[in-house]
Amino acid sequence: MIILFFAGLFVFTLVEYLMHRYVYHIKPHTHTMEDMSYKMHGVHHDYPKDKKRLAMPPILALILATLFFILYRVILGDLVFGFLAGFLMGCTIYLTIHYSVHIFRVHKKFLKTLWYHHAVHHYRQPNKAFGVSSPLWDYVFNTMPKLRTETKEGQFIDD
Numbered sequence: 076m077i078i079l080f081f082a083g084l085f086v087f088t089l090v091e092y093l094m095h096r097y098v099y100h101i102k103p104h105t106h107t108m109e110d111m112s113y114k115m116h117g118v119h120h121d122y123p124k125d126k127k128r129l130a131m132p133p134i135l136a137l138i139l140a141t142l143f144f145i146l147y148r149v150i151l152g153d154l155v156f157g158f159l160a161g162f163l164m165g166c167t168i169y170l171t172i173h174y175s176v177h178i179f180r181v182h183k184k185f186l187k188t189l190w191y192h193h194a195v196h197h198y199r200q201p202n203k204a205f206g207v208s209s210p211l212w213d214y215v216f217n218t219m220p221k222l223r224t225e226t227k228e229g230q231f232i233d234d
């Protein structure tokens with residue numbers, strides 16, 4: 076059960092990355108897709124401090140959790156319960172981190188790396204840094220943001 080729990084947690088980080096990159100940042104080909112994409116995630120980029128837009132509505136979260144349960148039950152049978160517990164814990168961690176980095180002033184040591192990583196995604200490089208709860212998949216899929224370096228004049232430039 077412990078291994079299944081951590082496997083679910085690990086898989087969640089991949090699902091989070093893939094959904095953020097390919098669903099929330101989908102390249103719209105029609106006006107309807109563009110409108111849906113904006114309502115689903117674009118408005119969050121326009122208003123990143125809006126507390127009402129930091130998590131999906133509970134009914135949608137319940138529907139998605141049910142769909143993931145069905146999918147994983149088909150794949151894993153009764154082992155789904157340990158796996159899904161880890162997966163949903165990953166979702167909870169993601170929501171906590173995402174809410175925290177948008178709403179609270181982050182202490183220098185607590186969540187600072189994740190806060191900076193997500194801030195780069197929102198304010199400088201929206202096509203990079205898709206991982207919120209972990210930058211792991213940004214390394215794997217080569218979407219880590221470019222580093223900033225300070226010039227002698229005190230200006231920052233992207234490498």
